[in-house]
Amino acid sequence: MCRSCERTTRSTAKWSPVIRAGEVVGHTCPACPKYDEPIRRTVNGAGVRFRVTLDLGADATGRRRQETRVFGTLGEARAYVLTRGAEVRSERLAGREVTGRDRMTLDTLCSRWLESKRGEVREVTRETYAHALKPVRRHLGARKVQSLTHADVLGLRTWLAREGGKRGQGLGEHAARASLTTLKQVLDYAVRAEGIVSENVARGVTPARGGGWFAVWTFRRLVDAFLTVCESVAYAHSRGVVHRDLKPANVMVGAFGEVRVMDWGIAKILGSALPTAEFEAPTSPTATREGMVAGTPAFMAPEQARGEVHRIDRRTDVYALGAILYYILANRPPFDGPSSAEVLVDVCRGEPAALVGRSDGPLLPAGLVRIAEKAMSAEPDARFADAGELGDAVAHWLDGAERRECALRAVARAAEARRLAKKEVRRARSLRDQAALELAALPMHAEEDAKAAAWEKEDLATGLERSARAHELEMENELNAAFAQEAELPEGHLMMARSFQRKHEAAEAAEDQLAVERLGLLLSHHLDALPTHWPGRGRLDAYLRGFGTLRLHTDAPAEGVLHRMEPVRRRQVAVKAFEVGPTPVSLELPMGSYVLELTDALGEATLYPFVIGRQGEVRHRPPGEDECPLHLPEDLEGDEVYVPAGWFEAGGDERAPYGLRKRDLWCDGFAMQTHPVTHEDWLRFLADQPDDEHVPRNDDGDALYSRGPDGWTLDRPDGSGSWQADAPVTYVTWHSAEAYAAWRAEQDGVPWRLPFELEWEKAARGVDGRVMPWGDTVDAAYCNLRGSLEGPPRLVEVEAFPHDVSVYGVRGLGGNSADWCADAYESEGPVIAGDRVVRDEGAPDARFRSVRGGSYRDGPEAVRCASRWRALPASRSGRVGVRLVRSIDPG
Template identity: 35%
Template sequence: MASEAVPSPMRSFAALGGAVVDAPQTVEERLGRYQILGELGRGGMGRVLRALDPEIGREVAVKVLLRPHGSDPEPLERFIAEARITGQLEHPNIVPVYDVGVTEQGQVYYVMKRVAGQSLDAVLTTASEDWSLHRLLAAFVSVCAAVSFAHSRGVIHQDLKPQNIILGAFDEVLVLDWGLAALLRAGLDIPDATISSGGLGGTPGFIAPEAIRAPNAPPTPWMDQWSLGATLYTVLCGRPPYEGPTARATLDATLAGPPIDPRLRSSGRAVPNELAELCQQAMHADPARRLPDVAALGAAVRAFLEGSQRRARALVLVAEADALAPQIQAQREEAARLNKAAEAQLVGVRGLDPIEKKRAAWALQDAAAAAERAAALQQVVWEERLQGALQLSPDLHEAHVRLALHHRRLLEAAEARRDPGAASRAEWLLRQHDRGHHRRWLAGTGALTLHTDPPGATARLHPLIVEDRQLRPARGVAMGETPLTDHPIAPGCYLIVLDHPGHASVRYPIQIPRAGRWDGVPPGEDAPLAIRLPKTEALGPEDVLVPAGWFWAGGDDEAPDSLSLRRVWVDSFVARRHPVTNAEYLLWINTLIQAGQSEEAELHVPRDVQRPTHPTEGAPLFKREGSKFFGPPSDHDPDRWARLPVIGVNLQSARAFAAAQGWRLPNELEREKLARGVDGRRFPWGDHHDPAMSCGVLSQTLPQPVPVGSFPLDCSVYGASGLAGNVRDLCDNEWTEQGPAQDGERLIHQPAALDVPFVSARGGAWSSTAVLSRSAARLADAPSTRYAVRGLRLIRAL
């Protein structure tokens, strides 16, 4: 240090002049020009008096040398050096020195600013509620600023501790007692005998280990940093890092190793990780591994404070988002209630009915739409609040947790409706916000429980993979014999092929959700339903089995009149692989004639009229010769015509034909499951359409019906064909906007009355565009109407 920075204490004493005498132990009335008002306190070297400066009219603090110990100059030199050093350190957080002097009686004193407050030690001891951790840390930053300034002037404090930090009533923060700094700055030695009284250059518990090992070594700024680290430790824990029954025991503990982690020692409040680690770094035994300087220590605490302030503001935004959440939920529930009420009012109302019959329901639907819009807008605000919180505090756990759950729900919904774009976006955002809560779900293995009747079937698992834009079974893997219970399986779509001696092979598609399970438990029950394996002779070569279970219905926004996405239980049934052909229907008509039922045959013969006013109007599509119907007109290839799907049949005739075969017409949800399987695919073969995959308007140069089975790619996971094109299938349930009747989540087969306005039809046709080929598309047909694009498909119970 340059000698000009702090004048020699001996020269200062000489400048004051006169003999120095012991200070009286009572409070004087005056000291120089200062009127003494009382004593504020005393230490080993001096007393601090409360005084009034009459020339300015302000109260000050006057420090008086308590006892100069006769001829020993050291106390006087230390006292004068302290006054000079403190006076030269002009900083807002260092007590300013106003004056220095010697009375006529030889009493040495210096005058300082009087601070109304208490020491940091007293604040921590009393655990004052006025001093929050945030406020204490802000004061600590000011202390670091003062010490950093002193270091810049070449001064080392050497006695930093909570007792030497004053906290004023108006947030003043002052570092006191620069006496040891003065002593060290003056180059004076400290005898070994003074260790127990603090002569080592500090206070045990707040002295850096390197200072203890080498008490005569020159002080360094890193020693002060260690003391500040110990002070910060005390702030966080309410007690110093080292405590012993004696000063020597405390010093030995300091040399023995680092203190207990402050996070394990705090008795009142949780210690933030950042501050605990900061203490440990500042108090590291190796000075080279401490922070670069005290300024860096203060900056780190300031950064924590700024972060905590931002965190506090961010938590306010999270609270605002939380307040919106129940409002959003209430709006959505209200919208659902209003829509349900509107549906109830529209029951029995026909499309051709006047507006007056629909107005009340429309009002409910409008109110529901308004509630949905309000919920959507509030959802945007909710997300903005959480994103705003992350702008303030990027690592805010509370915001990330809420957004992660939000995006998980969006991902689940997107995957359920088979929207890959939305699913990819939701998954990416979920991974960005997830803090570990959803990791297992994102990559989680699912579970399969599968029982069969009879048990002991071999199960082979085929993952469904996309090839040429079609979902195709990959090579199978043996799973063992049924029953299977909680068999681990990765999330995805699969086809299980079940084989049992003497029984037909059963195709059983499943969909394993992320970290979910597939167990075949029917609605309202708690045990899996065993998949029935029919005897080999129970199924014909053109029969396909659809096992009982859940499937995803509706939920296709691009399919006309698609139902809303719903999970439906459908009991097992057997379906014919192809629509009914001309040959099959012709055989029945001829059988009626042969049985003497010519009038009934005439009633049920297919006709080419589109919208007749009477069910028997229109030219027959079968050519009659004599007493029988013999098939195609003369301009048709008989073999090709025989394999064409029958058309021009109304509901009454279709039912009669099905009943004569011991079968029935499907409900539209049975027909949808037959086409889609269980995974909600858009088309029977997957999620992509191409004209070459089914018989539609763009599939041929001249659009027309084709023999069944002509488009082999138009095939479902169960093996049924012609579900997306050629002819659509007549379904035996009344068409309503809400869909067919259900008992909760279980489908009920409820045939339509012949006089209902509309019955359902499903599937694309030879004249259809791709949109009608979507498996969730719904069409409404008049039951008595005959169509050139509609055929029929038969099903029966197993």
């Protein structure tokens, strides 16, 4: 290795030894004598200071002639170079035109070029022969690059290949021997093969489809190669060399991990005073330019593109390296255009398109994106100081990638545990269903042996469920281990978020509000840890937000006003949200319970309650049918309330006696009387009856009314007072209630009847499954139940409790008196056909009839609107009265 420029060679036989205290301590190459180095050279054993060799050209036989002189002082050597060198050059140029380039002589002692003109020798400057300085820069640059002995720098070979030199091998031969190809070819193949950028997925396709060994390069391998490029350029920066033309086409990669940086032909030596040549016409945006604007436009720094040569330094190469990283990430150069002139304009204007948020490919590693953006900052001061600092940043990211790969292996184990858990849960569910069917087919008194097979399946299902829970715990442990390696691991956070989503759904189905809130917070925590555009996050965000849609049209024009149900003192109160405008209606709304008030052209208002479930959609579509318009009736009377057709939540109240299981059912539209039938109403009915069959009677069969000269009166027969005229009538049989409905239908000319029990439940609970007509709280202040009044329980007038009103406006469904229903009582519930309420009274001689609602005699549990009761049709009770409905069907 040369003691001065560190150039290496296999043999130093033609080099001069460096002698210290009589000992040879090294050698220097002939190109490195300097003023400030006490170098001792020898020629034929004689101690001298300088040796100069001139090439005299070829003689008549074709042999090369050289002239070697030895001088003791630098001045003598310089004088010889200037005089004899000019003479030799003149001899060689005899007989042909002499150009400025031909008249130049290299002063190797001073690293400058001199010109011999009219017998005068002077230094070549930009002002004299700027057009001839390209070979000067190239030659001196090559001398400097020769000193770069880094294994991944193909400097001198590249220069010799471009100059047509005969020493050594050209780049093409070297590349062919080493099976190298350019990084650009690797990246371009990935684009053609529709390769993708992923932190773990291989780019390109298999070699069988063409593309050679580089067709299976992974993204990680490309980043490793880029780090090697950074290290190679960092070494050149440490030697004072700026490449100025870094691009994928000037990086060679091999099948065995080789990475070489090539084409240092326009490299700049920092601190050199050499002038720069004039501007050259543009060619391709990705082709190398030489001149004032030297380099490749698509990978140039802005200061290089503007020709600000004095600002070109190590940070210029940093920008080009950032552009290469951009190419690796985006599969395209940072700037592109039909011509290099247009690309130069774009480069000078500012930064390239952002890498984050691209829709034409997968998400990019945020760390590398930040590195590329910093390296490609428009201002040099905002970039990395040199290629070494850039390489450190990439190496730091790769160190994190190692931890990430370890964490991803834990995520893979977690995914396998989750897969096993799902498989076991499905198997356990199937076994339990089989066991239930087998047990249901057996009589309750069946022997033990007959039930053994079903019990065995239940025990096996229990074991599988226990194993599934263990696998779920294993999944969580593996994910926690992954977070210990990489706290911001998106794949782990996504899997954990999905796990909490499943638990959150189960908690909502169980109506466990505390668990819902806790799991919602945990789900939100893991969602916040995911990148904004991470695949799968959008669905989880939508799930957590819970927005749903309402789409509704009516059979007559109407204006809509939306009300949201808000809790006020334990009651659900409709609070106006905003005006919707004319129908049809299409709204996106948060989760919750709403009421849409629709007012037709006649000013009649229809209340349409609905519930927006998590990511739910509300449409007016009966089961098994197409979507239909909501019917707006025109013939409602003042004492009746319209309950429009639609879906509602039936049952599901575990505290309600004899309640039904939770189901979503469709109920056709009907109108219900605002109040129950009162004593006053019943007296008018009795006045039209030929006998006293339907007179209210107590348990002993005594009439509760008194008969006067003009008929029945509300005076009590025992003389204890009178019944309140506007209190609900009770102590009537189911048959009397049916008779009253028929009489009232004849009187009014409308088909009044008794309500079916699911119609009654919808009118009382609305569509959101509330416990009481006003909300989910049972309170004696809101309806007439046992304890609501001072003194003994008793019936009160129908207007006594103003808060005992449903969302539709029906009064008294929470207490005071219960109501006879039309259908026969069945313990498993009324008849349902395809999730649709069926209006079926059952057999005429049914033993029991349904009764719905609470009364002044009942406690808090019995008055819950999902409670169901039964009674003999001929029985009378002081808690059961009458309420009428009529069907309202479209058309």
